[in-house]
Amino acid sequence: xxxxxxxxxxxxxxxxxxxxxxxxxxxxxxxxxxxxxxxxxxxxxxxxxxxxxxxxxxxxxxxxxxxxxxxxxxxxxxxxxxxxxxxxxxxxxxxxxxxxxxxxxxxxxxxxxxxxxxxxxxxxxxxxxxxxxxxxxxxxxxxxxxxxxxxxxxxxxxxxxxxxxxxxxxxxxxxxxxxxxxxxxxxxxxxxxxxxxxxxxxxxxxxxxxxxxxxxxxxxxxxxxxxxxxxxxxxxxxxxxxxxxxxxxxxxxxxxxxxxxxxxxxxxxxxxxxxxxxxxxxxxxxxxxxxxxxxxxxxxxxxxxxxxxxxxxxxxxxxxxxxxxxxxxxxxxxxxxxxxxxxxxxxxxxxxxxxxxxxxxxxxxxxxxxxxxxxxxxxxxxxxxxxxxxxxxxxxxxxxxxxxxxxxxxxxxxxxxxxxxxxxxxxxxxxxxxxxxxxxxxxxxxxxxxxx
Amino acid sequence: xxxxxxxxxxxxxxxxxxxxxxxxxxxxxxxxxxxxxxxxxxxxxxxxxxxxxxxxxxxxxxxxxxxxxxxxxxxxxxxxxxxxxxxxxxxxxxxx
Numbered sequence: 001x002x003x004x005x006x007x008x009x010x011x012x013x014x015x016x017x018x019x020x021x022x023x024x025x026x027x028x029x030x031x032x033x034x035x036x037x038x039x040x041x042x043x044x045x046x047x048x049x050x051x052x053x054x055x056x057x058x059x060x061x062x063x064x065x066x067x068x069x070x071x072x073x074x075x076x077x078x079x080x081x082x083x084x085x086x087x088x089x090x091x092x093x094x095x096x097x098x099x100x101x102x103x104x105x106x107x108x109x110x111x112x113x114x115x116x117x118x119x120x121x122x123x124x125x126x127x128x129x130x131x132x133x134x135x136x137x138x139x140x141x142x143x144x145x146x147x148x149x150x151x152x153x154x155x156x157x158x159x160x161x162x163x164x165x166x167x168x169x170x171x172x173x174x175x176x177x178x179x180x181x182x183x184x185x186x187x188x189x190x191x192x193x194x195x196x197x198x199x200x201x202x203x204x205x206x207x208x209x210x211x212x213x214x215x216x217x218x219x220x221x222x223x224x225x226x227x228x229x230x231x232x233x234x235x236x237x238x239x240x241x242x243x244x245x246x247x248x249x250x251x252x253x254x255x256x257x258x259x260x261x262x263x264x265x266x267x268x269x270x271x272x273x274x275x276x277x278x279x280x281x282x283x284x285x286x287x288x289x290x291x292x293x294x295x296x297x298x299x300x301x302x303x304x305x306x307x308x309x310x311x312x313x314x315x316x317x318x319x320x321x322x323x324x325x326x327x328x329x330x331x332x333x334x335x336x337x338x339x340x341x342x343x344x345x346x347x348x349x350x351x352x353x354x355x356x357x358x359x360x361x362x363x364x365x366x367x368x369x370x371x372x373x374x375x376x377x378x379x380x381x382x383x384x385x386x387x388x389x390x391x392x393x394x395x396x397x398x399x400x401x402x403x404x405x406x407x408x409x410x411x412x413x414x415x416x417x418x419x420x421x422x423x424x425x426x427x428x429x430x431x432x433x434x435x436x437x438x439x440x441x442x443x444x445x446x447x448x449x450x451x452x
Numbered sequence: 453x454x455x456x457x458x459x460x461x462x463x464x465x466x467x468x469x470x471x472x473x474x475x476x477x478x479x480x481x482x483x484x485x486x487x488x489x490x491x492x493x494x495x496x497x498x499x500x501x502x503x504x505x506x507x508x509x510x511x512x513x514x515x516x517x518x519x520x521x522x523x524x525x526x527x528x529x530x531x532x533x534x535x536x537x538x539x540x541x542x543x544x545x546x547x548x
């Protein structure tokens with residue numbers, strides 16, 4: 001529509017796909033779209049005023065008043081309508097944008113390049129080099145890593161933390177490379193960054209979590225409205241398979257520890273059995289209909305924050321009571337099962353994450369029990385007589401020293417029960433996840449707000 | 453001849469280049485050596501190390517004892533430095 005005007009504008013005209021267009025104008029063919037890319041052109045036509053080599057003004061599409069103002073021609077396009085929106089630029093065409101970004105921004109990536117020749121099977125190469133957790137990974141090409149980095153406002157060379165066990169400085173770029181391997185979408189990257197940052201704190205102590213013979217790994221619980229926005233699962237089968245966001249966020253965290261930190265099974269990772277959650281263990285809290293304040297809010301976040309909490313945990317174990325109808329009954333069965341955590345006679349040294357299913361939570365809601373009430377009722381039921389816990393008592397060797405025979409000992413420290421509401425609608429079930437050595441001597445749960 | 457096309461992937465690792473350190477030669481005798489015994493703070497590690505201390509002392513070594521604050525974390529840098537500067541040999545004990 002604007003083509004007839006261009007000959008008389010005195011402007012430098014670039015054309016994207018057709019060097020003969022517009023007719024009668026000596027247009028420069030932006031054949032590789034470099035000018036369009038570097039000028040951030042998203043719409044054609046785009047009119048840019050350049051003074052002394054610097055852009056001073058631009059307008060996109062056809063806005064007659066704007067074109068007249070920028071060109072200084074008060075009569076420009078008198079026969080044309082006042083406004084037409086224009087079309088999408090080829091430089092932002094979804095089929096081309098990844099390749100363009102790789103071509104024009106690939107140099108910003110600092111990671112070492114690994115070249116594959118034609119006969120190489122890239123999937124096999126990734127296994128052979130030890131970059132995978134035992135499952136296939138997505139090959140981290142420049143285009144994919146750059147697209148991943150579009151998921152965050154942070155710069156690629158921004159430092160995220162220092163990753164044990166090798167104590168390697170970790171950049172946003174390296175997290176993005178591993179997020180690609182894991183199969184993440186770009187919008188998951190801020191969650192991966194927050195989880196990795198939380199894991200790499202002294203408080204969480206991933207070195208110890210990795211090195212222990214116990215079967216623990218980072219359990220990542222996600223909170224906030226963003227969990228819905230990125231499609232996380234907090235409902236049916238929330239801790240199981242089938243949801244890309246849940247699975248790949250948790251997997252990316254583990255791949256960062258493996259690949260950047262150098263934490264591999266049989267090396268620093270000395271787990272006797274491990275658990276399948278060490279591939280990935282990440283889920284969202286079911287907040288919408290929860291009778292409890294969320295885990296993140298209980299740990300100091302606001303309800304509108306997006307946040308991750310990492311907990312050094314083993315696999316989940318189901319707590320079944322399909323007859324329970326009152327809150328005291330629920331607390332009693334939960335406590336009876338929690339008592340057995342790791343060993344019925346081991347106390348205070350391990351925390352638990354207690355995932356209350358919606359049907360069990362409904363029992364609490366009916367009784368107007370909130371988070372604090374349920375946790376208090378659990379602690380009350382988990383004050384254990386020392387005589388049952390001392391070494392040898394009940395025919396079980398482990399336990400506590402004889403000096404505690406006449407004491408009453410709590411199964412959990414005061415903040416040792418992390419309550420989460422999650423799961424599908426049906427099933428009077430909850431789940432408990434055993435922790436690792438807690439406190440300053442071991443691993444503390446860590447919560448981090450997710451930043452875009 | 454077919455020209456091999458190349459594809460490029462990014463290295464997901466920490467890209468460390470490890471310095472190769474030669475092991476010190478094995479000492480000819482324990483006599484006169486200062487041997488550090490590092491207790492990593494696992495239960496009963498002290499029982500094992502007490503036995504070792506006796507054996508080493510009998511062999512003419514001088515023994516110094518150290519302990520990590522917790523077995524769950526790496527030895528603090530200061531502790532490692534202390535051992536490195538005070539001892540000629542070190543034995544790190546794991547026990548349960």
